[in-house]
Every structure is written in C-alpha cells, then in structure tokens.
Amino acid sequence: MIKSRKVHIITCLLMMLAMILLLLTQRSTEETIKYFPPDSSISFSSNHTNLKLLTETGNDQYKVKWTASSSLEKEIYLRQDISLLYMDGRLKGMKGLWKESAKDIKLEEVFEESDSSHFQAISFHHGEIHYPNDEIKSIQQMSDDHLYVIDSPHTALESFKAPDSHVQQEWKETIDNTTSQQLHFAWKEWIATAKIDVNNYHLYPLTSIIQFQEQPINGLTQEQTDRIVGQLWEGLYKNYILPIANQAKTNQQIMPLVLIDKNNDHLIVLFMDDTNKLETLYQQLSV
Known part of the structure; x- marks a missing residue:
C-alpha cells in the first residue's frame, strides 16, 4: 500500500514536471523571433x-x-x-x-x-x-x-x-518640424551618452528601415540586406519589444535610432527601455 502510494506520488510529480517543461518550452518558442535562411519556395500572398x-x-x-x-x-x-x-x-x-x-x-x-x-x-x-x-x-x-x-x-x-491642399501641406510641415526637433534633440543626447562618432555611421529612424526591403544597404546585396534586417528584428524583439510589451502601458519612448557602420562592419540600435533607460543593441553584420 505504501509502495503503491509512493509510486503514485512520484508519477504525479513527474507529470507535473513534464507539464512545466512543456509550458516553459512553449513560452520560449512564443517569445522569440528567430532568423533562419530564407525559404524561396514560400512567400506571403x-x-x-x-x-x-x-x-x-x-x-x-x-x-x-x-x-x-x-x-x-x-x-x-x-x-x-x-x-x-x-x-x-x-x-x-x-x-x-x-x-x-x-x-x-x-x-x-x-x-x-x-x-x-x-x-x-x-x-x-x-x-x-x-x-x-x-x-x-x-x-x-x-x-x-x-x-x-x-x-x-x-x-x-x-x-x-x-497633403492635397495648401492647408494640409502647412499642417504637415508644422507637425513634421516639431516632431523632428524633438527626435533629433533626444537622439543627439543618446549618441553623446553612448560616445558614438556619428561620422562613421549612416543614421536611420526605426520606421525608415522598410526602405531596405526594396533597396539594399549601400555596398551590400539584397540577400545580405534581408539577412541583416531579419537579425535586426530578432534583436529588437528580444531586447526592445518584449520588455515593453510586458508592461501595462508604454512610457511613450522616443523612436529607436539605427546606426549602420559605413564600412558595413556592424550596426547599433539606440533605444529607451521600459524604464526609460538608454540601451545599446550591437549587431555584427559579418558580411
């Protein structure tokens, strides 16, 4: 009777452990964007x-x-x-x-x-x-x-x-100028804090990297660019997106800035984390 009870307890513990491992595996899978070699046989419709x-x-x-x-x-x-x-x-x-x-x-x-x-x-x-x-x-x-x-x-x-009118054009310029001043002021502070020599980099606001979908990074092929962009999103997801996404609300962080080394050796992403602390994400390009 005692032996049977011990076996039952051990079996239950093993089942619980298996369930925990399964949940952890699923969570790990879900919370990762991972770049792998492209599959040319499949495309988005x-x-x-x-x-x-x-x-x-x-x-x-x-x-x-x-x-x-x-x-x-x-x-x-x-x-x-x-x-x-x-x-x-x-x-x-x-x-x-x-x-x-x-x-x-x-x-x-x-x-x-x-x-x-x-x-x-x-x-x-x-x-x-x-x-x-x-x-x-x-x-x-x-x-x-x-x-x-x-x-x-x-x-x-x-x-x-x-804009399709003079009034709309004026509104666009007003909003763009105000936004640009705020962004460049913040980015200038980030660059100074990170002690980066901007003369060695091309600078891109995060939303502008979509241009690399049709136009490769200067000096690289489209295939090389696609790999770099995929790995960039992999790093952003892990280090920038997930920590903020787990918060109840955003802190209205300034848009990240992507700096690509002019020699295509590496890139750097500057961004504010979920506590508004400056973070630096470094990615070796290895082209």
Whole structure:
C-alpha cells in the first residue's frame, strides 16, 4: 500500500514536471523571433499595415483604427507578426500575435486620441518552416503605413497620408518640424551618452528601415540586406519589444535610432527601455 502510494506520488510529480517543461518550452518558442535562411519556395500572398481615421467621439477625441495582417497560401509550422505604432515620434503601442500551424495573422486595435498628430506604424511579418532532419527555414516581410490627423477647433476633423491642399501641406510641415526637433534633440543626447562618432555611421529612424526591403544597404546585396534586417528584428524583439510589451502601458519612448557602420562592419540600435533607460543593441553584420 505504501509502495503503491509512493509510486503514485512520484508519477504525479513527474507529470507535473513534464507539464512545466512543456509550458516553459512553449513560452520560449512564443517569445522569440528567430532568423533562419530564407525559404524561396514560400512567400506571403498578402501583407499590409493600415491606419485609418474612423470618427470623432466628442470631448475633443477621435478614433483611429490600426491594423496589420499577413497571409500565406498554406499553413506553416510557426507564424508571428509584430506591429509598432508611433505618434509624433513616440511609442503609442505594440501588438503581436504568435500561431502554430497557421497561415494567416491579423492584428487590430481601435484607439482614441486628441490633437493634431502624425501616426506611423511598421510591422514585421515572420514565419518558420520546419523540414525533416531538423532543417528550419524562414520567411519575412515588412509593411508600414502613416496618417496625419488634423484636429483643430477652427476646421473640421480630417486626415490624410499625403497633403492635397495648401492647408494640409502647412499642417504637415508644422507637425513634421516639431516632431523632428524633438527626435533629433533626444537622439543627439543618446549618441553623446553612448560616445558614438556619428561620422562613421549612416543614421536611420526605426520606421525608415522598410526602405531596405526594396533597396539594399549601400555596398551590400539584397540577400545580405534581408539577412541583416531579419537579425535586426530578432534583436529588437528580444531586447526592445518584449520588455515593453510586458508592461501595462508604454512610457511613450522616443523612436529607436539605427546606426549602420559605413564600412558595413556592424550596426547599433539606440533605444529607451521600459524604464526609460538608454540601451545599446550591437549587431555584427559579418558580411
């Protein structure tokens, strides 16, 4: 009787341990974007990011719909998308979704804001394909969108992506100039604190790296650029996105700055963490 009870207890403990290990494994898998060699046999059938003004809600508030989605023709082992939203150069929100054995992902949020602002969103669409003999390949794509919302007591609420009137052009220039001054002031302080000689680097705000999807980094091939961008998102996800995403709300961190060494030896990402402390992410390019 005692022996049977001991066996039962040991069996229960082993089952509990197995469940804990399984949960830890799943959590580790879910909370990682990992770059693997590209799979040329699979591509996204669609992927997009969209920002759209919905309506005025009263009390000097308006609603904006933020969506990001991507689709494949067939299911693959792992799908994961992440989308980052900035308002006037400051972090407004992060959204992400992870799925096993899936082909489609859709992220969507409607949020309220006030005052005239420039919203920018950039998304990274990612997937893993597992083959026999532990061979793993990946697919990746970026998409982005932006929206100017003009909320003035003197005019009707409106939005645009590109100005089509003199008034809209003036609003765009006003918002852009204010945002640019704030960003460059912060980035200048970061660079000084990190003791970086900017003469050795090309500087890119995070939302601008989507240009490398169609245009390779100077001096590199598109294949080399794709690998660098994939590894960049891998580092961003682990060191920048996850820690902030686990917080109840963002601290409106200034948009990260990416510095690419002019000799293509390495890149550096400067950003503020979840406690508004300056962090430096270093990535060897190894081209």
